[in-house]
Amino acid sequence: MTAITPDIIAQHGLKPDEYAKVLEILGREPNLTELGIFSVMWSEHCSYKSSKKWLKTLPTKAPWVIRGPGENAGVIDIGDNQAIIFKMESHNHPSFIEPYQGAATGVGGILRDVFTMGARPIANLNALRFGDPAHPKTRHLVAGVVSGIGGYGNCVGVPTVGGEVNFHPSYNGNILVNAMTVGLADKDRIFYSAAAGIGNPVVYVGSKTGRDGIHGATMASAEFDEKSEEKRPTVQVGDPFTEKLLIEACLELMATDAIVAIQDMGAAGLTSSSFEMASKGGLGIEMNLDLVPMREEGMSAYEIMLSESQERMLMVIKPGREDLARAVFEKWELDFAIVGHLTDNGRMVLSRHGEIVADLPIDPLALASPEYDRPWVAPAKRQPVDAREIETVCPVEALKTLLGTPDLASRRWIWEQYDHMVMGDTVQRPGGDAAVVRVHATGKGIAITTDVTPRYVAADPYEGGRQAVAEAYRNLSAVGALPLAVTDNLNFGNPEKPEIMGQIVEAIRGMGQACRELDFPVVSGNVSLYNETQGEAILPTPAIGGVGLLNDVSHSATIDLKGSGNAIVLIGETKGWLGASLYLREICGREEGSPPPVALHRERRAGELVRQLIGDGLVQASHDISDGGLLVAVAEMAMASKDKIGVALDAPTTLPLHAWCFGEDQGRYILEVRDDDLPTVLEEAVEHDTAVRVIGHTGGRVISVGGRAIAVEDLVKVHEGWLPAFMAGTKE
Amino acid sequence: MKAAIIVFPGSNCDRDVAVALEASLGHRPLMVWHRDTDLPDLDLIVVPGGFSYGDYLRCGAMAAHSPVLREVKARAEKGTRVLGICNGFQILTEAGLLPGVLMRNRDLRFICRDVHLRVETDATDFTRQYQAGQVVRFPIAHAEGNFFADAETVKAIEGNGQVAFRYCDADGAVTEATNPNGSLGNIAGIYNPGRTVLGLMPHPERLAEDLLGGSDGKTMFDSLVEALS
Structure with missing residues (x-):
């Protein structure tokens, strides 16, 4: 058995005080599998330990909000017993290392967050930030990310209807790939992740588990250095064909009464999905890892639990419905395996080759993850600029120059590589203020936009945070849609630096104020920190994904x-x-x-x-x-x-x-x-x-x-x- | 008219074409799962767009060897009309129901945009409500739509009047500049010699309703309903 040395602890991204807490919770030393589980569960990516305190200040309620943050995605009511389920999520670190697969799996992951709740995905968007066009890597990254997003979205058959792109040297070493999915569900058929029913079977479906993406969540919680390229093996490989089958199979099974709870396996794979389901239901899980469908031989418990292989889901199903569920997944030629059952002891007990390989209390891991009140300093205020002191250029010449600059030039080259019409409901294609998709077989429409102006946030995080929300509100209003709610994707540098933490605190304060005053609550979101390379942070980029409703889609x-x-x-x-x-x-x-x-x-x-x-x-x-x-x-x-x-x-x-x-x-x-x-x-x-x-x-x-x-x-x-x-x- | 749409794992335009067909037909067409080989009596079979079986081997290659395609071929030989759109066109060429192949686009990128097409003949069940020479607008959405065939095949296709649509400009001029993907002769769609089977890369079902930006595609479904009812 591997001895747990300070080196191994550090490699797992756990700080000494965090490890002390591990010892306190367990009352003993963890084994390597257990240490790996702590490491991913407590990674910034999974635990929001630096931002939690501030995220709690965001307004999340409105009469039309069915479910706010805390689930896989936010849920809002659009009338007629229909709900819109949506979220935006980052895949920044993997996309820099391997742009095609990083971006593709970003799309796959956010799709799963939405259909795991019972919604058919109806639109994808993306908010992208690249480095200086003159930087030698930029072209390669743009090409890879765009074809990755297209390669995945086009194949699953969900239209990619909009988004935004900026270029700035601060993203040279850390591009941002934020993907958003919007789905449509019946309001009375929404699925959640809280496990229920002691003894109920825990079922694994989708793709087999391989050795890919192990420690992706930990990678996404650290700064980049010159060795980051060596992290390529931590990037997952996507298979949009399997995802398409998984969407259809899940929605088919969701039309029956078989599912009690369901959770996709995203960051930290089987670990976070099983802990989350158990914790939310206040139960325990016993799993036999030998039963997990595996792509490779000889995988250890550590590898199985930490793999981030794509296109997988974990479900709790009703006893007696196993055969029905199995038949649906077999029809779609997907793996289906009963890997365990729910228990009443609040523990995660894992076995492999007949031996217990992990025995951990669930709540202390899932709920007692560290929460930091990191020191922060408010950014220095910049002075207004007096227009009379600014150089005057012939206005139409300046216009011509501006329209050909990287941040204002047409994005047609990008969105023509995305199928933006599949599903036959795209009323406003990319290029406008907001995309508009019809609610299938109705006269209603959903308007969707992504917005943030990073140079404003850098100049004044509070005003910039307000502006990002206001611009989303404006873009939806500009097509005639009533703004209903937002998802946020907060991309910042290293929160352990007080000035970066100050950007986070101030931007969230600004966003919160704008959301409150515009009746535009936050219903889901994601945080991506440590977007720094060799100490250089990105422009603070709290991307906002806004959703609005058109009662008559022919009037946009x-x-x-x-x-x-x-x-x-x-x-x-x-x-x-x-x-x-x-x-x-x-x-x-x-x-x-x-x-x-x-x-x-x-x-x-x-x-x-x-x-x-x-x-x-x-x-x-x-x-x-x-x-x-x-x-x-x-x-x-x-x-x-x-x-x-x-x-x-x-x-x-x-x-x-x-x-x-x-x-x-x-x-x-x-x-x-x-x-x-x-x-x-x-x-x-x-x-x-x-x-x-x-x-x-x-x-x-x-x-x-x-x-x-x-x-x-x-x-x-x-x-x-x-x-x-x-x-x-x-x-x- | 009795119509069916074949659904493969990975098909993703099956619902879209069903909606468009229903608007012309007045009722929902039959959806046939790829493992069903027991087809009822049919006037029209549609092979829809998407990524059948993930298109992993070569676009349409796996679907072309599926059991249901054997049945589609048998029906086509008996004269049942068959319409293959996008991936459906690729499947029909792989299955030998139509000549030629569809290669990677000239610029090696996926392209999604509206294109203009010249209707080459209106003497078919698919195009009888268009006029020969008419310019229509359909969207394309593909990475492998670059039609190619050897010189002899092309001569035969051209000689028999098997070209259905060519990429052109808004005035009907067929030029290199209006060719989105490098297809030989700007060919966007072709018939079999009897003009009972049509394969095309553009998607008529995507512009079959004014709310979505145009309804040139609806005419194709109206033509089929008129001809086969």
């Missing part, structure tokens, strides 16, 4: 301009905020200034106004103003129009022109409105106490502002050109 608004002679209406106040803007960074080469503040009460009123106008059929096209400011938003609407319709803008003289064009003031939308409808729109805006102004008209094929003009076609070339040229290696 799109961003493309529809005709000539229509008014271009600006909703919301413009002060010309250039701090932390893309104009400042890309045109002036300055990453500085405080980010635009969000006025949540105004955000809410503007959102209500826009949704009402869309619902009343008064809006021809709608777009929120975000990265790049007003002129970029108008150009995006023109470029999306079928006939490349232009816009003549009438800038006010009260602000410097570049501040009006490129300021990133929050809470704003651009609407295309027919002249006939204009009086009503203006009246409604006043009614909602929201700033409104006609800033131009559609027509022609050019965008003109401040006496300068540029053809929409020329903008399209620049906008569509960058990413394909970059990926072909002809441009950095």
Whole structure:
């Protein structure tokens, strides 16, 4: 038997005080299998030990929330006995080491989180962050991640309908791959993970267990160094075909009464799934590991318990339903094995080759995982930037440059590699403010978006956290959907550094405030820390996945301009905020200034106004103003129009022109409105106490502002050109 | 019209085509699991898109050797209309019901987008409600749609009027620039010599409803219902 040395303990990522707690819980030394189980259960990835204290402050309740954080995914009510189940999850560390498989298994994992609850997945999204385009690895990582997401999602037949991508040197050594899945279930057929019924069989289904991904959760809880490439064997390999079979088999069995509880095997595999089910049900489990379907011979208990082989589930089924369940999985040609049963002693007892190889108390492991109140310091406040001190560039030239920069260029090259139409319900495809999918066989629609502006969060984590939530709210409102709830994926550096912990604390505080004031609760989420390489942390990136409801999906608004002679209406106040803007960074080469503040009460009123106008059929096209400011938003609407319709803008003289064009003031939308409808729109805006102004008209094929003009076609070339040229290696 | 859709493990457009077919037909078509070889009397068999058996060996190769495909072949020989879409087209070529092969796309990437197609003939049960030369818009979503056949086969396909659709621009011009995947002769779909079997890479079922962005695909299902009812 392997002796437990301080070295072995350190290799398992356990700190000396944590190991002391292990000894206290057990009253003896653990064996290697037990140590491995403690290690993964108490890893940052599984235990949220640094963030728990702060996550608890987020609002999680609303009348339409059926289940908030703590389950595999959040559940919200959309009426008609239907529920939407969704979550976003990171697969950052594996995707950097092995981009195709890392991203693919990220998609597979989040899909399982959703269908394990009884939902058919209906949409996937992803929020991606890559390093500097000039960095030698970036192109390879983009190519691998995109084909991995496509390779998995396309095969399982769930449309990938949206997402976002940023490039920044802070991600050179730690890319972010956050995947989100949205599923649809009957409200009275939702499945949870709490085990119940002493003596009930514990069943393993799906793929066989191999030696892949052992210690993936521990890897995801440490900083990278120059040896990180050696961790490739800890990355799992995905099989989307098996996942597709698993979805169909699980949903087929879920239509019967056989399942008591079900939990997917994600990070930390059989360990976390079995502990979670037992702990939630207040029961124990006895498992014979010899019965686990195995891909390789001679696997030890340690390897079986820590394997992160993909496409596996653990279930508790009703006694007497074993044959029914077995038949379903055999029909889909998947493994099915009764590996144990529930006990009343609150312990996890594992045997292998006739010997007890682990005997652990469940609750102390699952519930008494360490919780830290790590020291933190509030980040220094940055000063606002005075627009009058910022360099002025010809606005249409600046526009042309901006539309071809990595953060604003078209993502078509990416989303054309994703099947975004399979399932036949995609009403708004990628490229708009939010994706819209119809609720199958109904007239309702679900709008979905992912948002965060990392440069704002870096400049001011509190404001940046508020802004991420507000932008998700705005993107959903811009298509006409009522924002219902969010999932969050908090990506940060090493929480043991007080300044990083300060970013986490402040960003969560900002998010929480925005969620409360916008009635937009957090129902699920995931935390990814230690995104650092050789001491360099990523920009703080709390990604928000927002979900909204359209009662009539045929009434969603799109961003493309529809005709000539229509008014271009600006909703919301413009002060010309250039701090932390893309104009400042890309045109002036300055990453500085405080980010635009969000006025949540105004955000809410503007959102209500826009949704009402869309619902009343008064809006021809709608777009929120975000990265790049007003002129970029108008150009995006023109470029999306079928006939490349232009816009003549009438800038006010009260602000410097570049501040009006490129300021990133929050809470704003651009609407295309027919002249006939204009009086009503203006009246409604006043009614909602929201700033409104006609800033131009559609027509022609050019965008003109401040006496300068540029053809929409020329903008399209620049906008569509960058990413394909970059990926072909002809441009950095 | 009595229609059935074959469902393989890994099929993922089976429901989509069922929905589109039902809209034209007025009732749900029969869904046939790949192990069922006892087919009832049928007028139309659809082999849908997806990744049958994971497409691990070569797209469509495993499905082409499944028991149900033997039955589909037997029916096709008796004149039952067969429609293979995307992976279904790959399966029909692998099974020898249609000539040629579908190779990796020219750019080696999966492509999902709308394309324009020129309807080459309206003298079939699949296209009778279109007009020859008409330009329609269907989406494609595939990584292996690059049609290839040897020179003799291509000559025969072209000579017999077996080309069903070609990739073109919005005005119907067939050029290299409108070819998304490198297919020979911009071929997007072909018939067997009797024009009773059609295989095509684009998905008519995905644009069969205006809410989803267009309904050019609906005409194909309407044509089949009209011809076979």
